[in-house]
Amino acid sequence: MGRNKEINQVVKEERRERILLGALELFALNGLAGTKIGDIAKHTEMSNGLVYHYFSSKEEIFVELIRTALDKMIEACRFLEKMDLPPHTKIRFAIDELVKTIRTKPETSLYHLLITQAAASVSVPAGAKEQLSTKRSIPYDIIAEILLSGQKLGTIRKGKPEDLAFFFWNNINGIAMHQVMYGRKASCPHLEPLYCMFFTQENENG
Amino acid sequence: MGRNKEINQVVKEERRERILLGALELFALNGLAGTKIGDIAKHTEMSNGLVYHYFSSKEEIFVELIRTALDKMIEACRFLEKMDLPPHTKIRFAIDELVKTIRTKPETSLYHLLITQAAASVSVPAGAKEQLSTKRSIPYDIIAEILLSGQKLGTIRKGKPEDLAFFFWNNINGIAMHQVMYGRKASCPHLEPLYCMFFTQENENG
DNA sequence: GTCTATATCCAGATAGAC
DNA sequence: GTCTATCTGGATATAGAC
Numbered sequence A, B: 001m002g003r004n005k006e007i008n009q010v011v012k013e014e015r016r017e018r019i020l021l022g023a024l025e026l027f028a029l030n031g032l033a034g035t036k037i038g039d040i041a042k043h044t045e046m047s048n049g050l051v052y053h054y055f056s057s058k059e060e061i062f063v064e065l066i067r068t069a070l071d072k073m074i075e076a077c078r079f080l081e082k083m084d085l086p087p088h089t090k091i092r093f094a095i096d097e098l099v100k101t102i103r104t105k106p107e108t109s110l111y112h113l114l115i116t117q118a119a120a121s122v123s124v125p126a127g128a129k130e131q132l133s134t135k136r137s138i139p140y141d142i143i144a145e146i147l148l149s150g151q152k153l154g155t156i157r158k159g160k161p162e163d164l165a166f167f168f169w170n171n172i173n174g175i176a177m178h179q180v181m182y183g184r185k186a187s188c189p190h191l192e193p194l195y196c197m198f199f200t201q202e203n204e205n206g
Numbered sequence C: 001g002t003c004t005a006t007a008t009c010c011a012g013a014t015a016g017a018c
Numbered sequence D: 001g002t003c004t005a006t007c008t009g010g011a012t013a014t015a016g017a018c
Helices: A001-031 A037-043 A048-054 A059-082 A085-104 A106-120 A126-135 A137-153 A162-184 A192-198 B001-030 B035-045 B046-054 B058-082 B089-103 B108-122 B126-135 B137-153 B159-180 B192-198
Strands: none
Touching: A001 A037, A001 A048, A001 A106, A037 A048, A037 A126, A037 B192, A059 A106, A059 A126, A059 A137, A085 A126, A085 A137, A085 A162, A085 A192, A085 B192, A106 A126, A106 A162, A106 B108, A106 B126, A106 B137, A106 B159, A137 A162, A137 B001, A137 B046, A162 A192, A162 B108, A162 B159, A192 B058, A192 B159, A192 B192, B001 B108, B035 B046, B058 B089, B058 B108, B058 B126, B058 B137, B089 B108, B089 B137, B089 B159, B089 B192, B108 B126, B108 B159, B137 B159, B159 B192
């Protein structure tokens, strides 16, 4: 009894996840307005109505995805922040790790794409706007902070840390987009040029 | 008579331009599906019906904008290609000039955004797909070619030219997006980190 | 929980007056 | 050329059978 309820709960959770994952692919590629509920239903092999059994509206799905995307990114950044490594190693690690995740876990690229898109768009649901305005800057701030420490040690190039952080995320997003567009077909670009952006010379070849 | 016809022709052309410019802003920010004909009409202070007097469909407007965007970009690249400058100077010039245009002519950023968005999207009209598939790679190829010449002269960092060209455009697009999002409020990021991506050391400080 | 059928609404596009 | 009114289709969301 209580038993069955638990199991049902799990099944229900699973279905939700399926819908979210399917919707993520579609939203990331076609945007909120460009994705019909019917598309999501078809893509997850459910009926139209069933989607509405799990979510009360298309926007709700979208907002939940935005929330998840932002939370995952922030979590990764906080983890990075706490690592016991010199700043320039943290940055290198962050680049390598982000790119590895992008290449191996497809939904990662989609999350990046989704956030980038949503952040640039005006006609985004209020709930998503709220998430974005409170959380979007955090990864930028954390990277900027690490870069600043590195600059003090002379291992990171000079320049406004916020500017460098901007380039950092910009390139990560671009790589994610590249991955989504060309997938396994084209190989991921080599990352040396990216390192060069951030590391001072002595450090660069190390 | 022939006189009046000419004048009318000019007025008509002007209206078309107004619609295109207004639509560009909306498409770039909200995508094709996220932009209603009514939005375009309101934004250009025309009636719904009048928009249809100049264009036969929403998609037609979109495709024309994509075409224009690609053609402008290609034209600028060809101009760059033909300049009588050493490769690394061409690259520096290209970055400076692109960023200057992005900062001073607002529609430029919107064009960049529009193309990036459309290229990533699946649900784009056939006409736009066609434009993209025949033209999108040209700016990448031209920049890669210039970078390759520079590599032969030792003024451009080594690495696959296509990869470097990818980063080149990726950062330009990111700056365009930044400009659209924060406009005049936030100042444009400093470009030194970008130069570092492409130039060899001796050259970098020159 | 899951489906089909449907009510409702909204947006693309057209018709026709001025 | 420009507008308003309207047709029409399609998409969101709901109702109700199973």
